[in-house]
Amino acid sequence: MNQSLVIALDFSSKQEVEQFLQPFEGESLFLKVGMELFYKEGPAILAYLNEHNHRIFLDLKLHDIPNTVKQGMKSLANYGVDMVNVHAAGGTRMMEAAVEGLIAGTQAGKQRPLCIAVTQLTSTSQGMMERELLIKESLNDVVLHYAKQADESGLDGVVCSSLEVPLLRAHLRPSFLTVTPGIRMAEDSVDDQVRIVTPQQARENGSSAIVVGRSITKAKNPVLAYQKMKQQWEGVTV
Numbered sequence: 001m002n003q004s005l006v007i008a009l010d011f012s013s014k015q016e017v018e019q020f021l022q023p024f025e026g027e028s029l030f031l032k033v034g035m036e037l038f039y040k041e042g043p044a045i046l047a048y049l050n051e052h053n054h055r056i057f058l059d060l061k062l063h064d065i066p067n068t069v070k071q072g073m074k075s076l077a078n079y080g081v082d083m084v085n086v087h088a089a090g091g092t093r094m095m096e097a098a099v100e101g102l103i104a105g106t107q108a109g110k111q112r113p114l115c116i117a118v119t120q121l122t123s124t125s126q127g128m129m130e131r132e133l134l135i136k137e138s139l140n141d142v143v144l145h146y147a148k149q150a151d152e153s154g155l156d157g158v159v160c161s162s163l164e165v166p167l168l169r170a171h172l173r174p175s176f177l178t179v180t181p182g183i184r185m186a187e188d189s190v191d192d193q194v195r196i197v198t199p200q201q202a203r204e205n206g207s208s209a210i211v212v213g214r215s216i217t218k219a220k221n222p223v224l225a226y227q228k229m230k231q232q233w234e235g236v237t238v
C-alpha cells in the first residue's frame with residue numbers, strides 16, 4: 001500500500017473503463033471504484049479488474065447503523081478487493097462493526113480487505129464545516145480526533161487531505177495509513193476539491209497513498225499524465 005498512486009475510475013460504464021485502461025495494457029494498477037461505477041456495473045466490474053490483475057480500492061463510504069454496516073461489509077469482503085471504507089462520522093461502534101463484518105466475510109486463510117475511514121471530505125472547508133455541519137473545532141482537530149477513533153476501532157487508516165498528514169504522523173502509529181485524495185498538479189483545475197496538494201507535497205507530507213481522478217482520467221494523454229504524477233509522487237527527477 002505504501003507509496004501507491006490510486007487512479008479513481010470515476011466512469012459511468014465498463015465500456016469507458018475498458019477504453020481508459022486500454023493504453024495501460026499489461027500494467028498492474030491500483031484502481032478505485034466508487035459509487036458511480038459500482039452502482040452502474042455492480043460486482044462484475046470488480047471481477048473484471050481482478051481478472052486483469054489490478055488492485056482495487058472499493059470506495060463506497062459506508063455510513064449507517066452498526067449492524068447494517070457489519071452485514072454490508074460481510075458481503076463486500078467476498079469481492080476480492082484490497083481496501084474498503086466507511087465514514088468516521090458513523091462513530092466507533094459502527095467502525096468496529098465494519099471490521100467485524102469484514103473478518104466474518106473473509107474466507108479462512110485469506111487476508112481481509114484493509115478498512116479505512118473518511119475523516120472530512122477533501123471538498124470540505126473550515127467555513128463549510130462550521131456553517132453546514134455545525135462543527136466549530138478546527139479541521140485539523142476534527143481530522144485528528146476521527147483518525148484516533150478509527151485507530152482505536154481497529155481500522156487500518158483514514159482518508160484525509162495530505163495537508164493533515166504531518167499532524168496525524170505526529171500522533172498515530174507509523175503503520176497507520178493516510179490515503180489522500182485532493183491531488184492536483186500545480187497547473188491543474190481544482191474542480192470541486194478544497195484541501196488540495198501536489199504529488200510532491202503529498203510525498204513530503206508523508207501520505208501513504210495518493211488518489212487521483214480527473215487529472216489523469218480527463219487528461220488528453222492519460223498515460224503521460226499518470227507517469228508525470230507518479231514521477232513527482234515518487235520523487236523521480238527527469
Ligand SMILES: O=c1ccn([C@@H]2O[C@H](COP(=O)(O)O)[C@@H](O)[C@H]2O)c(=O)[nH]1
Nearest residue numbers: 008034120121122181182211212213214
Ligand atoms: O475526501 C475524499 C474522499 C474521496 N474522494 C474521492 O477521490 C476521488 C478524487 O477525484 P479527483 O477527480 O482527483 O478530484 C473521487 O473519486 C472522490 O470520490 C475525494 O476526492 N475526497
